[in-house]
Amino acid sequence: MPPVDRRTPAASAPERAGAPEAVVVVNARSRRGAVLHDRIAPALAARGVRVLDVHVVRDPGAELPELLPRVLATEPPMLVVGSGDGTLATVVDHLAGRSTVLGYLPLGTTNNTGRSLGLPLRLGAALDVVAHGRTVGVDLGRANDDWFANLVSVGLSSEVAGRTPHLLKRRLGRAAYALTAARALATHRPFEAEVTADGRTLHVRTHQLNVANGRVHAGTAIAADAGIDDRLLVAYTLGGAHPASVVAAAAHQATTPWRPLGHKGYVTAAQVRVVTDRRLPLDVDGELAGWVGPDEPLVVRVDAGALRVRVPQRFVLRDPLAHER
Known part of the structure; x- marks a missing residue:
C-alpha cells in the first residue's frame, strides 16, 4: 500500500485544466x-x-x-x-x-x-x-490499515462473501447474495462483540455487525441522512442472536431507507473499535480481508476527504x- 502524502491532501489538490x-x-x-x-x-x-x-x-x-x-x-x-x-x-x-x-x-x-x-x-x-x-x-474508512469506500462487516456477510459463486452473482444479481445468506444463516453461530464508539461502549450478541462509511448497504440506503462525505461512521447490528431476528432486521432496514439515523438507534462516530468473542473474518466491501477477535481488535476510522x-x-x-x- 503506497503511503499517503499529507502535504498535498486529496481534498485540496486542484483539477488540471483542459480536456480530461x-x-x-x-x-x-x-x-x-x-x-x-x-x-x-x-x-x-x-x-x-x-x-x-x-x-x-x-x-x-x-x-x-x-x-x-x-x-x-x-x-x-x-x-x-x-x-x-x-x-x-x-x-x-x-x-x-x-x-x-x-x-x-x-x-x-x-x-x-x-x-x-x-x-x-x-x-x-x-x-x-x-x-x-x-x-x-x-471520505474513506480505514479498517485498521485497510482503506475502504463503503462498509466493513463481521459475521454472516463474511460467509456470504466467501460462499457466493461468481456465476450465480452474474445470473441472479443481488438475489444471489440473499439466497446464499439464507442458506448460511441456518448453521451460522451468533457472536458477542464489544463496540466502542467515541468513548461509548456497547455489548451486543448478533449474527451481523456493520460499520459503514458510505450510505448504502445491500443496495438500499442505510438511513435518510447517512452520507459518504459526512466525516462519520455508522455502526449497527442486523438483529440479535436468533436467526429470525436477522431476517426481520434486514427486512426492516430494506423498507425504511427514508428514516433518519437517530430514529433507527444506529451509532455514529468518527472512530469505532470492535472486539469479538472469537476470531472472525472481516468483510471489506464484499471481499474477505483480515480478522477480528479477542486479541485482534478492529479499529475503524474516517479519513475525511x-x-x-x-x-x-x-x-x-x-x-x-x-x-x-
Whole structure:
C-alpha cells in the first residue's frame, strides 16, 4: 500500500485544466464488465475524454497490486475504473490521498459505493458523469490499515462473501447474495462483540455487525441522512442472536431507507473499535480481508476527504464544512 502524502491532501489538490485525460481499468470478471469492457474507451473518447491507456483485468486479486502502483506512478489526472465494490476496495487503497480523480463505473452486482455516490447504473449515464460531472472530496474508512469506500462487516456477510459463486452473482444479481445468506444463516453461530464508539461502549450478541462509511448497504440506503462525505461512521447490528431476528432486521432496514439515523438507534462516530468473542473474518466491501477477535481488535476510522471522485452535478454534499474540489 503506497503511503499517503499529507502535504498535498486529496481534498485540496486542484483539477488540471483542459480536456480530461484518463487511464481506464476494467474488471472483466465483474457482473457487467465482461460484456461492456470494450465499449468504455471509445465511449469516453466520444465524450471528449482523452484515454491514455486501457487495462482489462481478469484476475483482480493477482493483477491489481502490481498494476495500480505502475499506473499511478505516472500521476494520471483521472483513473476510470469499471468494476464492482470488491475491486474498488483495492483501488482506493492506492488512490487515497492522491490528486488523481476516480471516475467510477458501477459494473458489479450490488454497487453499494456507486449508489452512495449517486452514480447512475446505466453505462452511458455513468460515462456522462465521468466526462462532465463534478469532482468532490469524499471520505474513506480505514479498517485498521485497510482503506475502504463503503462498509466493513463481521459475521454472516463474511460467509456470504466467501460462499457466493461468481456465476450465480452474474445470473441472479443481488438475489444471489440473499439466497446464499439464507442458506448460511441456518448453521451460522451468533457472536458477542464489544463496540466502542467515541468513548461509548456497547455489548451486543448478533449474527451481523456493520460499520459503514458510505450510505448504502445491500443496495438500499442505510438511513435518510447517512452520507459518504459526512466525516462519520455508522455502526449497527442486523438483529440479535436468533436467526429470525436477522431476517426481520434486514427486512426492516430494506423498507425504511427514508428514516433518519437517530430514529433507527444506529451509532455514529468518527472512530469505532470492535472486539469479538472469537476470531472472525472481516468483510471489506464484499471481499474477505483480515480478522477480528479477542486479541485482534478492529479499529475503524474516517479519513475525511481522502478520495477525489467524479459525481453527478446534482450530488449534494452532506458535510457542511465540505466544499467542491
